[in-house]
Amino acid sequence: MTEAIKYTYKEHLVERQAKAEKAMLKEFNEGDYTLEQPLIKYNPYLLNALSAVILFRTEEPTAITVRVKGKTEKADFYQSFPRGTEHIIPIVGLYSDYENKIEVYPWQKYDQKVTHTIKTPETNGAKLVENMDTTPEYMQDNVIFLCPAISDLAIAVDYAGDVRLDFTEAMVWDIKRLPNGNLLMGSERLMRMPYFVSGIYELSAVGKVYREYRVPHGYHHDQISLPNGDIVALNCNLPEGTVEDMAVVIDKDTGHVKKTFNFADFIKPGS
The missing domain is CATH 2.60.40.2400 (Alphavirus E2 glycoprotein, domain C)
Structure with a gap:
């Protein structure tokens, strides 16, 4: 083993x-x-x-x-x-x-x-979409992102179901669009099984990473950008041997943790 x-x-x-x-x-x-x-x-x-x-x-x-x-x-x-x-x-x-x-x-x-x-060559995710039921009037020039949870690759599709973005690295979890047009998405850097990663990337659609926000003890599932630009990200309490039970507020400019929330402080197990 x-x-x-x-x-x-x-x-x-x-x-x-x-x-x-x-x-x-x-x-x-x-x-x-x-x-x-x-x-x-x-x-x-x-x-x-x-x-x-x-x-x-x-x-x-x-x-x-x-x-x-x-x-x-x-x-x-x-x-x-x-x-x-x-x-x-x-x-x-x-x-x-x-x-x-x-x-x-x-x-x-x-x-x-x-x-x-x-x-272009044939890309890995080009044939993943089997059916797409929408209209160009509804979608306009937007795309729908399909994001993995572990090791698969994210894609984005247009109204016809054609893949128009195909990542080559296992960028994971939720994706958010920032006011500057860039995207927030979990990094490909696995730090603990099964899916806890080192943090969050700010990147453009062309794929350039502008910032990496490193999340203590592993980022998972979701994050949001606050009105002032700071980021709230879900993380873990690994020193205590628990997972998916904390959140942190990260400064958008420095990447430093400004505040930590431990869910055990206000949610009692079994209640």
């Missing part, structure tokens, strides 16, 4: 992302990339297998609009980005095993659009 569970070192996702981003930006800075001939990097942050980044420069400050073409017009995704001369554009909503068409053009100048193709 002592051989059943082994410790395996794995470089932290944040460190791997930093190296990948540094290499991408180095390639961009050493090249002469334009709207017509940009640098395109597939899954640059190693986390969302249905994402990419398009990088280019314009001579004049220009706002940019991107249209990820869907398999139907109602499955198109649009996003616009602020004026600038250096453009690093996240692309999300690609399809698995598909020649994705991406239209890029100066804001409100669709007649100047340039279409790029991103060919």
Whole structure:
């Protein structure tokens, strides 16, 4: 039995992302990339297998609009980005095993659009959805996330049931969207069986992790963002040998625990 569970070192996702981003930006800075001939990097942050980044420069400050073409017009995704001369554009909503068409053009100048193709491989979660019963009018350009509890991989689907986001790491538990558009989701770093993980990531849809909030004694199941941005996360009381019976308030800026709630202080066992 002592051989059943082994410790395996794995470089932290944040460190791997930093190296990948540094290499991408180095390639961009050493090249002469334009709207017509940009640098395109597939899954640059190693986390969302249905994402990419398009990088280019314009001579004049220009706002940019991107249209990820869907398999139907109602499955198109649009996003616009602020004026600038250096453009690093996240692309999300690609399809698995598909020649994705991406239209890029100066804001409100669709007649100047340039279409790029991103060919994706077949991703792990692409065929998980068997049925989807909704309408594009209801869903609009939103997606539904399907998040695992232990070791499976999260996906997000559009109104047609097509997978448009496919994580490559076992990000777990509940997902929340922050006011800045980023997501809060449990990390892939298992610290205790069966499903207690090291904490929570703040990440963008393209897969870039911006913050890691480490939760003492293991995060599980759920978290919320308070009006001031601080995070309340469920955790455990491992020093006392119990689980799923505590919560902590985490400072959004420092990651420090500001307050701890022990459920045993106000809920009597058996009552």
